[in-house]
Amino acid sequence: MSIDKNLxxxxxxxxxxxxxxxxxxxxxxxxxxxxxAAGISLALKLADSGLAVLLLEAGGLKAEPETQTxxxxxxxxxxxxxxxxxxxxxRFGGTTTIWGGRCMPFDEIDFEKREYIPHSDWPISLEDLExxxxxxxxxxxxxxxxxxxxxxxxxxxxxxxxxxxxxxxxTHTLExxxxxxxxxxxxxxKLRSAxxxxxxxxxxxxxxxAGANGKNITGLTISTRDGKRHQILARTYVLATGGLETxxxxxxxxxxxxxxxxxxxxxxxxxxxxxxxGTIGTLHINRPLTSLWHGYDISDDGVYxxxxxxxxxxxxxxxxxxxxxARLHHPRITLPEHKNAILSLLYLAKPFIPYEYAKRLHGDDxxxxxxxxxxxxxxxxxxxxxxxxxxxxxxxxxxxxxxxxSIIIKPKAPIFSLDFHAEQQPNINSRITLGEExxxxxxxxxxxxxxxxxGDVDTVSxxxxxxxEDMKNTKIGRLEYNPESVEYEMTRYGAYGxxxxxTARMGTDRHTxxxxxxxxxxDIENLYVASSAVFPTSSQANPTLTIxxxxxxxxxxxxxxxx
Amino acid sequence: MKQKILVIGSTNFVGKCLIENxxxxxxxxxxxxxxxxxxxxxxxxxxxxxxxxxxxxxxxTMGTPASxxxxxxxxxxxxxxxxxxxxxxxxxxxxxxGTATGEIDEQHTLSDASGRxxxxxxxxxxxxxxxxxxxxxRPACEYGPYxxxxxxxIARWLQSGRLGDLGAAGDGDCNLIFIEDLCTAVLKSVRLxxxxxxxxxxxxxxxxxxxxxxAFAKILGATxxxxxxxxxxxxxxKYLAAPLKLLELxxxxxxxxxxxxxxxxxxxxxxxxxxxxxLLNSKATTLLDMRWTPVHIGLELTAKWLQENAR
Numbered sequence: 001m002s003i004d005k006n007l008x009x010x011x012x013x014x015x016x017x018x019x020x021x022x023x024x025x026x027x028x029x030x031x032x033x034x035x036x037a038a039g040i041s042l043a044l045k046l047a048d049s050g051l052a053v054l055l056l057e058a059g060g061l062k063a064e065p066e067t068q069t070x071x072x073x074x075x076x077x078x079x080x081x082x083x084x085x086x087x088x089x090x091r092f093g094g095t096t097t098i099w100g101g102r103c104m105p106f107d108e109i110d111f112e113k114r115e116y117i118p119h120s121d122w123p124i125s126l127e128d129l130e131x132x133x134x135x136x137x138x139x140x141x142x143x144x145x146x147x148x149x150x151x152x153x154x155x156x157x158x159x160x161x162x163x164x165x166x167x168x169x170x171t172h173t174l175e176x177x178x179x180x181x182x183x184x185x186x187x188x189x190k191l192r193s194a195x196x197x198x199x200x201x202x203x204x205x206x207x208x209x210a211g212a213n214g215k216n217i218t219g220l221t222i223s224t225r226d227g228k229r230h231q232i233l234a235r236t237y238v239l240a241t242g243g244l245e246t247x248x249x250x251x252x253x254x255x256x257x258x259x260x261x262x263x264x265x266x267x268x269x270x271x272x273x274x275x276x277x278g279t280i281g282t283l284h285i286n287r288p289l290t291s292l293w294h295g296y297d298i299s300d301d302g303v304y305x306x307x308x309x310x311x312x313x314x315x316x317x318x319x320x321x322x323x324x325x326a327r328l329h330h331p332r333i334t335l336p337e338h339k340n341a342i343l344s345l346l347y348l349a350k351p352f353i354p355y356e357y358a359k360r361l362h363g364d365d366x367x368x369x370x371x372x373x374x375x376x377x378x379x380x381x382x383x384x385x386x387x388x389x390x391x392x393x394x395x396x397x398x399x400x401x402x403x404x405x406s407i408i409i410k411p412k413a414p415i416f417s418l419d420f421h422a423e424q425q426p427n428i429n430s431r432i433t434l435g436e437e438x439x440x441x442x443x444x445x446x447x448x449x450x451x452x453x454x455g456d457v458d459t460v461s462x463x464x465x466x467x468x469e470d471m472k473n474t475k476i477g478r479l480e481y482n483p484e485s486v487e488y489e490m491t492r493y494g495a496y497g498x499x500x501x502x503t504a505r506m507g508t509d510r511h512t513x514x515x516x517x518x519x520x521x522x523d524i525e526n527l528y529v530a531s532s533a534v535f536p537t538s539s540q541a542n543p544t545l546t547i548x549x550x551x552x553x554x555x556x557x558x559x560x561x562x563x
Numbered sequence: 564m565k566q567k568i569l570v571i572g573s574t575n576f577v578g579k580c581l582i583e584n585x586x587x588x589x590x591x592x593x594x595x596x597x598x599x600x601x602x603x604x605x606x607x608x609x610x611x612x613x614x615x616x617x618x619x620x621x622x623x624t625m626g627t628p629a630s631x632x633x634x635x636x637x638x639x640x641x642x643x644x645x646x647x648x649x650x651x652x653x654x655x656x657x658x659x660x661g662t663a664t665g666e667i668d669e670q671h672t673l674s675d676a677s678g679r680x681x682x683x684x685x686x687x688x689x690x691x692x693x694x695x696x697x698x699x700x701r702p703a704c705e706y707g708p709y710x711x712x713x714x715x716x717i718a719r720w721l722q723s724g725r726l727g728d729l730g731a732a733g734d735g736d737c738n739l740i741f742i743e744d745l746c747t748a749v750l751k752s753v754r755l756x757x758x759x760x761x762x763x764x765x766x767x768x769x770x771x772x773x774x775x776x777x778a779f780a781k782i783l784g785a786t787x788x789x790x791x792x793x794x795x796x797x798x799x800x801k802y803l804a805a806p807l808k809l810l811e812l813x814x815x816x817x818x819x820x821x822x823x824x825x826x827x828x829x830x831x832x833x834x835x836x837x838x839x840x841x842l843l844n845s846k847a848t849t850l851l852d853m854r855w856t857p858v859h860i861g862l863e864l865t866a867k868w869l870q871e872n873a874r
Contacts, residue, residue, distance in 0.1 A: 399792070
């Protein structure tokens with residue numbers, strides 16, 4: 001497929017690697033590998049900078065099953081981690097083509113060195129990243145950079161849980177939701193109009209050549225699926241390929257650096273984190289439903305916002321546990337005992353829901369015919385509820401450009417379950433390695449060995465226990481749960497999908513980190529990483545907004561360096 | 564003694580504002596003039612006679628492309644008759660830059676690519692090209708009190724939910740000029756000393772159109788602002804624009820006003836919203852010593868005016 005035929009910098013903006021003259025290397029000042037949230041944000045920030053930018057994308061403009069299979073690999077424990085070709089997309093726009101859109105910045109405490117969280121130390125602080133968050137928010141189409149109720153809303157809103165005041169938890173912070181924005185389709189016109197950016201599709205990077213002294217990268221080899229190869233020459237290279245593929249590319253290029261690029265100290269691929277998430281317990285609140293708000297607020301700029309119950313930093317320090325948030329949630333969908341027509345409708349609609357969402361909605365539970373029948377009965381008992389919900393999902397999600405972010409069920413009584421999302425601690429033994437199997441280019445596929453620690457269980461267990469205690473002490477309600485079940489519930493669906501963090505971590509010590517504070521590999525002068533791979537810790541926050549903010553910061557660094 | 568300023572096109576919103584500003588000044592006496600359309604009171608001869616009696620002419624004719632061209636032509640002929648090197652301030656438009664993108668100063672090539680209005684404005688500028696004492700002003704989109712196209716109409720669309728965050732379709736640069744700034748610039752152009760022959764861009768892009776719509780909607784209280792889908796915009800252009808335009812024209816014809824009619828969201832409007840063009844106005848800033856009104860203040864004044872003049 002060829003979009004623009006003439007190969008000149010001024011005119012061609014999008015080309016297909018298959019159409020490029022193989023005798024001439026493609027050259028640029030900066031070569032960005034990967035066109036997801038990081039790659040596109042970086043390219044946009046470099047637009048009209050005077051620097052020639054090559055943006056390489058392994059896939060095409062749309063999903064291609066053959067290309068997607070290049071992401072497949074193995075998983076050590078398939079109960080704990082989804083297959084590597086799920087929750088990420090090898091195509092223009094990357095995983096933003098399927099993401100959920102939840103945005104929030106990291107908290108100040110996430111950047112701190114916390115003695116009680118092993119290996120927790122960022123070489124930068126929130127202050128370093130804060131100037132880039134508003135623009136990141138804009139690119140994610142998440143509205144204003146305002147993440148508390150006071151800053152986001154001019155008019156008073158009802159409290160999340162009336163009367164709930166806790167020293168351990170706050171309820172005034174927000175998560176904001178992107179459309180969710182498919183960065184590729186949303187910003188393709190910006191890339192086209194920038195005179196210095198060339199996007200090359202179907203450009204699979206199969207080799208990264210290090211110079212003889214190992215201190216710089218001299219070129220890349222790209223290949224189309226049918227084997228047409230090209231040489232890429234640039235002054236600077238940026239890997240914006242996500243947490244898994246970054247580790248794969250660094251580890252598999254071992255011609256000069258025998259352990260792989262940036263891996264002299266065996267750090268690449270280690271400390272692999274996702275988030276710890278799950279649903280637990282039954283929360284009975286002693287307040288009328290009118291005193292509770294568990295749904296979305298819509299900001300003036302039209303963005304869906306949701307409040308959370310967030311563990312305060314002081315409590316994290318006192319308790320020596322990681323970051324944690326929770327939301328009021330509907331009962332477990334799979335259990336027909338909830339007698340809720342809408343939840344049963346969702347259960348029955350499982351075949352029509354994408355894998356990435358269905359997994360957390362339903363798990364992989366195999367239901368009996370009897371269970372299935374009970375769900376049908378629930379739907380039949382509440383046809384108007386089910387029809388109303390179906391209409392809402394069609395109008396506000398399926399056909400809306402700004403989509404209603406998730407399933408919100410208005411309960412008939414003030415009874416909820418607790419949906420939690422917690423920080424996973426860096427763990428040297430949780431890692432991505434190269435497997436035995438190779439792809440069609442001869443590049444080794446990855447093996448994912450995701451592991452959690454007692455510290456992770458501790459974060460969730462103690463946070464939930466504290467919340468239960470606070471609910472009881474404030475007489476707001478009672479959280480019924482089995483403390484013994486916490487570990488099971490937090491791993492019921494395995495690692496939270498799509499958040500691939502820490503595999504090329506940032507730090508000052510080259511023995512324990514891969515990149516420096518500017519995301520440059522410690523020992524390679526012109527190779528950078530723009531990805532959640534560089535996060536040393538995972539926070540409670542979803543990573544996309546911070547990935548974009550870090551990419552914008554990197555773009556500024558590259559511009560300054562070039563100048 | 565006050566200077567007499569002939570204002571051609573005094574009945575449109577820019578003309579009305581200019582008359583107000585001239586009246587409010589201590590140095591000018593405005594002389595309204597309508598030389599185009601059914602209410603015309605001036606032919607070429609009358610216009611030529613009037614030129615003998617005034618110190619400067621402001622041509623701010625708007626309306627149809629034909630009237631824009633005709634008024635400039637008539638003015639040129641009247642000047643030829645009088646051979647009077649009178650100061651002319653001619654209000655053109657940024658549409659003369661066509662579909663150009665990037666940073667645009669007054670030297671940029673003119674293009675009629677954006678339609679008949681652009682052609683008319685280019686033609687009008689060409690009629691006046693040989694006149695030695697003139698300031699041609701190329702304003703951005705005028706907003707503020709009285710501004711129908713970029714304030715009143717936008718407010719109606721925002722309040723009815725037809726306009727909002729347009730996504731990629733609203734990523735274009737929003738080049739705005741507050742109406743009072745336009746009037747100030749015109750009046751200062753009239754008073755520039757000596758013979759002058761300048762062309763000035765007025766206004767600049769400080770935000771995208773999406774940001775303008777969001778900011779305006781917030782001030783109007785038309786919130787939460789809606790995300791308008793591509794599908795919806797296509798429907799507006801393809802199926803609603805033509806019938807609404809017809810309705811607007813016929814209502815205008817029958818009742819003299821079409822303010823109650825929901826105006827059409829046309830493809831040219833959407834083209835403007837996506838055009839990445841940034842007017843450079845440093846020449847006007849320096850030459851006229853302009854202090855531009857910040858957009859948020861301009862919008863607040865506009866919203867206040869809209870509230871007071873709710874129709």
